[in-house]
Amino acid sequence: MxxxxxxxxxxxxxxxxxxxxxxxxxxxxxxxxxxxxxxxxxxxxxxxxxxxxxxxxxxxxxxxxxxxxxxxxxxxxxxxxxxxxxxxxxxxxxxxxxxxxxxxxxxxxxxxxxxxxxxxxxxxxxxxxxxxxxxxxxxxxxxxxxxxxxxxxxxxxxxxxxxxxxxxxxxxxxxxxxxxxxxxxxxxxxxxxxxxxxxxxxxxxxxxxxxxxxxxxxxxxxxxxxxxxxxxxxxxxxxxxxxxxxxxxxxxxxxxxxxxxxxxxxxxxxxxxxxxxxxxxxxxxxxxxxxxxxxxxxxxxxxxxxxxAAWPGRLEMVSQQPRILLDGAHNPEGAESLAHALKNTYKHDHLHLMMGMLENKNHQQVLEHILPIVDTLIVTEPDYRMKKEARELADLVLEMKQQQPDKYNFELIVEKNWKTALQKLQQLTGETDLGVVTGTLYLIADVRSRILYNSDSEKGW
The missing domain is CATH 3.40.1190.10 (Mur-like, catalytic domain)
Known part of the structure; x- marks a missing residue:
C-alpha cells in the first residue's frame, strides 16, 4: 500500500x-x-x-x-x-x-x-x-x-x-x-x-x-x-x-x-x-x-x-489521620500563597512536605518560599514524561541550604518513587503535625487518587 x-x-x-x-x-x-x-x-x-x-x-x-x-x-x-x-x-x-x-x-x-x-x-x-x-x-x-x-x-x-x-x-x-x-x-x-x-x-x-x-x-x-x-x-x-x-x-x-x-x-x-x-x-x-x-x-x-464552591487539589485536606494537605503550588506565586496559608491558617507542631516538579519550572523561587517553613522535605518525581529528576531537585535544595545554613533547618529525604515517598510522609506525620504534598498537578492527581482510593483516576491535561 x-x-x-x-x-x-x-x-x-x-x-x-x-x-x-x-x-x-x-x-x-x-x-x-x-x-x-x-x-x-x-x-x-x-x-x-x-x-x-x-x-x-x-x-x-x-x-x-x-x-x-x-x-x-x-x-x-x-x-x-x-x-x-x-x-x-x-x-x-x-x-x-x-x-x-x-x-x-x-x-x-x-x-x-x-x-x-x-x-x-x-x-x-x-x-x-x-x-x-x-x-x-x-x-x-x-x-x-x-x-x-x-x-x-x-x-x-x-x-x-x-x-x-x-x-x-x-x-x-x-x-x-x-x-x-x-x-x-x-x-x-x-x-x-x-x-x-x-x-x-x-x-x-x-x-x-x-x-x-x-x-x-x-x-x-x-x-x-x-x-x-x-x-x-x-x-x-x-x-x-x-x-x-x-x-x-x-x-x-x-x-x-x-x-x-x-x-x-x-x-x-x-x-x-x-x-x-x-x-x-x-x-x-x-x-x-x-x-x-x-x-x-x-x-x-x-x-x-x-x-x-470547592476546588480539588488546592489546599485540600484529603486525610485527617494523619492530616495530609494537597496543594498544586507549581510556580513561585503559588508557593508564596501556600507558605502564607501554612503559616497563618493551619496549626501544626511539625511540617513535613513532599514535592515533585516538572522540568520547566522556576524551582529556586518556589523553594525560597517553602524551605524556611518545613521541618522535613521529601523530594520525589511525578509520574510524567517531563518530570524533574528527584536527585537534581535535591541538589538544588542542598546548594540553597549550604548558601544560607542559618535560614534553612530541615531534614532532606530523596525518594524517586512517589508512592514510597507518600508512605514516608504519612509515617512521619504525627497527630499534631501536618503533611503537605505540593508541586505539579500530575503528582497531586496521583496522590489524591491513592489517598481517596479512587480507581477511576486518569490524570493529565
Whole structure:
C-alpha cells in the first residue's frame, strides 16, 4: 500500500470512550502551538457553534480554576444552566467538560470525538498541520455546550496565556484576568509586562474586564489594553475591594465593596488569602453581569454559592489521620500563597512536605518560599514524561541550604518513587503535625487518587 493510499483511507470511527481519549491525548506530540488558525478552521467546518454561546472567559497565572469554581457554583445556585471548561484535570479526562457540575458522559464524548475526527484529520493534511490535543479538547467542549447541553453561561478557562490561546476564539460577555505571575515564561515572555500583554489578549472591544492584577507594570499593561479596546476595567484595589473579617481553617469571612454596593459578610470554605481574592474577582464578575446583562442572583444565593464552591487539589485536606494537605503550588506565586496559608491558617507542631516538579519550572523561587517553613522535605518525581529528576531537585535544595545554613533547618529525604515517598510522609506525620504534598498537578492527581482510593483516576491535561 502506498503512502498516498494511506492518506486517502477514510477516517475509522473510534469504538470506545477509552479509544476517544487515547486519540485526543495522542495528539500531545504536536505540542502547544500558539495561534488560532487551526481552531478557526475547525470551527468553520462545524458552522461556528461557539457563536451561539455566552462565555465568561477566565485567564491568569494562578487562581483561574478556583475563580471558575466560584462562578459556576453561584450561577448554579441561582438556577442557571452552566457549562464549565477547565484544565488540567485532577481525576478523569471528562472532568474538563462539565454541565451543571456533572462531567460529560463517556458516550457523549465518544460521539463528539467521532464528529471531530474526520475534520481533524483533514486539517492535518493541509499546511496548517494537525490540530493539537488542547485544540481538539477545546473544539469538543464547544460542541458539547453548543449542540448537546445549551447552557445559559459557559465558564471558560484559558489554557496558556491568552492572546494566542486556543480558547481566545470566543467573544465573551465578560473577561476575567485573575493575576499575573512567573509561569510559562519560556512561552509567554521573560518579564511580568510581557506575560501581562499575553493575558490581556483576551480583552475584547467593548467587553468589560475584571482583574486582580497587582504588579504596577502588569496593571499598566492591562489598563492600556482596556483603554485601547474601549473596555471598562474593574480592578481589585481600585473599583472593588475585599476586606478580611475573620479567618480560621475551612472558613474565611470578608466584606466586598464595589462601585455599586457593599456586600457583607461573605463566607468561603476554601483556604488561603488568595482564595478571598479569587472569590472577590468572581463576585465582581457577577456584579458586572448583574448591572449590564440582567443577571439575577439574589444575595442569599450568592452567599450559598460561594460557601459551597470547592476546588480539588488546592489546599485540600484529603486525610485527617494523619492530616495530609494537597496543594498544586507549581510556580513561585503559588508557593508564596501556600507558605502564607501554612503559616497563618493551619496549626501544626511539625511540617513535613513532599514535592515533585516538572522540568520547566522556576524551582529556586518556589523553594525560597517553602524551605524556611518545613521541618522535613521529601523530594520525589511525578509520574510524567517531563518530570524533574528527584536527585537534581535535591541538589538544588542542598546548594540553597549550604548558601544560607542559618535560614534553612530541615531534614532532606530523596525518594524517586512517589508512592514510597507518600508512605514516608504519612509515617512521619504525627497527630499534631501536618503533611503537605505540593508541586505539579500530575503528582497531586496521583496522590489524591491513592489517598481517596479512587480507581477511576486518569490524570493529565
Amino acid at each position: 502506498t503512502d498516498q493510499n494511506i492518506e486517502q483511507r477514510p477516517s475509522m470511527p473510534l469504538q470506545t470512550y477509552q479509544e476517544a481519549v487515547a486519540w485526543i491525548t495522542g495528539l500531545i506530540p504536536f505540542g502547544i502551538r500558539p495561534g488560532l488558525e487551526r481552531i478557526e478552521e475547525l470551527m468553520e467546518r462545524l458552522a461556528n457553534p461557539h457563536r451561539r454561546l455566552k462565555f465568561i472567559h477566565v485567564a491568569g497565572t494562578n487562581g483561574k480554576g478556583s475563580t471558575c469554581a466560584y462562578l459556576t457554583s453561584v450561577l448554579l445556585h441561582g438556577g442557571y444552566d452552566v457549562g464549565t471548561f477547565t484544565s488540567p484535570y485532577i481525576t478523569k479526562f471528562t472532568n474538563r467538560f462539565q454541565y451543571n457540575g456533572v462531567d460529560i458522559e463517556e458516550q457523549t464524548l465518544l460521539r463528539l470525538a467521532n464528529e471531530l475526527k474526520p475534520h481533524v484529520e483533514a486539517i492535518a493534511e493541509t499546511e496548517l498541520g494537525s490540530p493539537t490535543m488542547f485544540e481538539v479538547s477545546t473544539a469538543l467542549a464547544v460542541l458539547f455546550f453548543a449542540t448537546v447541553t445549551y447552557p445559559d453561561y459557559v465558564v471558560w478557562e484559558t489554557g496558556l496565556g491568552g492572546r494566542l490561546d486556543v480558547t481566545n476564539i470566543v467573544h465573551p460577555v465578560v473577561s476575567v484576568i485573575t493575576n499575573i505571575g512567573h509561569d510559562h515564561m519560556d512561552r509567554l515572555g521573560d518579564t511580568i509586562a510581557a506575560v501581562a500583554s499575553e493575558k490581556a489578549g483576551i480583552i475584547k472591544a467593548g467587553i468589560p474586564v475584571v482583574s486582580a492584577v497587582e504588579q504596577p507594570e502588569a496593571v499598566e499593561v492591562i489598563k492600556q489594553a482596556a483603554t485601547d479596546k474601549k473596555s471598562t476595567l474593574y480592578l481589585l484595589g481600585e473599583q472593588f475591594h475585599e476586606t478580611v473579617l475573620s479567618v480560621q481553617e475551612d472558613e474565611q469571612v470578608f466584606r466586598f465593596d464595589n462601585l455599586f454596593r457593599t456586600i457583607e459578610p461573605i463566607t468561603i470554605t476554601l483556604n488561603g488569602a488568595h482564595q478571598r481574592t479569587n472569590a472577590a474577582v468572581a463576585v465582581m464578575t457577577l456584579e458586572v453581569l448583574r448591572q449590564y446583562k440582567a443577571l439575577v442572583v439574589e444575595d442569599d444565593v450568592l452567599a450559598e454559592g460561594l460557601r459551597a
